[in-house]
Amino acid sequence: MAPMGIRLSPLGVAVFCLLGVGVFYHLYAGVISSRIATFRQKKTVDLRELLALSIEASVQGGREVKRIREDDSLQEKTKGKTKEGASEKLTLGDLNSHRKMFYLFKNTYPFLQVNSEEHDSSDGEATIWTPNIPVDVLNKVPASQMVPSESVTVWIDPLDATQEYTENLPKYVTTMVCVAVDGEPVIGVIHKPFTGHTAWGFVGQGANVAPRESYNANNPKVIVSRSHSGKVKAFVQQAFGNSTEIIPAGGAGYKVLALLDPSDDEKPDVYIHVTYIKKWDICAGNAILKALGGHMTTLKGEEIDYSGSEGNPGGLLASVGMDHKKLVSRLPPWDQNK
Known part of the structure; x- marks a missing residue:
């Protein structure tokens, strides 16, 4: 007698195939979706759009900074010590502003490198930026400026001057x-939450602020x-004289x-800093001045790589409307390790 075979009905064959597809999907769906996402990633990004997004992020972060200060709900704590041994403050204003700014970038351009001063373990904001280019940006930057996305690094400072923020000195507070691009500062945005003023600059394209007349x-x-x-103080006086006014x-x-401010x-x-400083503190200002x-260079006149x-351990010299190299030449010898 011939051996009996297993015969499946057409319905059985269909069920068997569906089960196979289900197992395959369960095992490989994550890999496939990851590959598709990678394939779909933009290989270039528009700097004009990044400028508009940077302005929006700074403003949204600034709203949180202002709201929490006005509500007196800072929840102040210390997150550690600076390299000079000073206490480093952290408030709810820092964290909420970080969440708004960081996730607006990461949800819109997940493939970009974004460095923020703060970190948190939340799932993040669900906000995605809807491309909207402000009129003043369109006037200064009439065309798109495409660059490879892997060349871009974004630096975020969700609340600059936290110490002054806790002391209720709001005029010093900014979001940036x-x-x-390839380590060179190209776009900078500095927003003052308590006045609503937003300054921006795009190297080679223009800015919405200007140097003073002299x-x-x-x-x-x-x-x-x-x-x-x-x-x-001693460093500045050695460079420019004992009667130099220090602010x-x-x-x-x-x-x-x-x-820049003619009303100040x-x-x-000149702006001088003689100790270690984080790049999210200075990159936006560097781009605007440029x-x-x-x-904006180290005290030895070297460009800062972002x-x-x-x-940045090399100290800081910032100027505009002046002979920067001549200023550098007047500075005394300086050792970043001291």
Whole structure:
């Protein structure tokens, strides 16, 4: 007798096939979807769109900063020490602003490298930016500017001048975004949450701010950090003389805009920092100054690379409307390890 075979009805064959497809999907769906997502990723990104997104992110973050300060719900705590041993503050304003700004970028452009001063373990905001280019951006940047996405690094400071924020000194507080391409600062946005003023610059394209009409190169007024004013005083006086006017202020973003603001009573000419500083503190200001023909370098006159580590150990000299190389030549020898 011939052996009996298993015969499936057409319905059985269909069920068997469906089961096979189900098993295959269960095992490989994640891999397939990941490959499809990678394939769909944009290989280039429009810098004009990134400028508009940077403005929107800074404003949204600033709303959180202002709201939490006005509600007096800071939930202040210490997140550690700076390299100089000072206490580093963290508030709900820092965290909420970070969530708004960071996830607006990551949900819109998940393939971009985005570095923020803060980190949190939340699932993040669901916000995705709807491309909307402000009129002033369109006027200055009439065409798209495409660059490879892998060349872009975004630096976010969700709340600059946290110490002053906790002291209720809102004039020093800013939110900032910088876009660097191949390590060079190209787009900078500095937003003042408590006045609503937003300054931006796009290197080679323009800016919505401008330098003052004149600067004093011979006897410059120098703006410095409130928290390091003692250490920088001797350095500045050695460079420009004992009678040099030194202006202590909070926030790197504020100091850069103070170089530009014609209504500022103190009208500093130069910004100097002599200790280690994080790149999210300075990248936006660097881009804005560069867009205006100014400079921000280390104290030795070296350009700062914004593609690598998060810190700049080389100190800082920022100027606009002046001979920057001549300023560098007047600075005394400086050792970043001291």
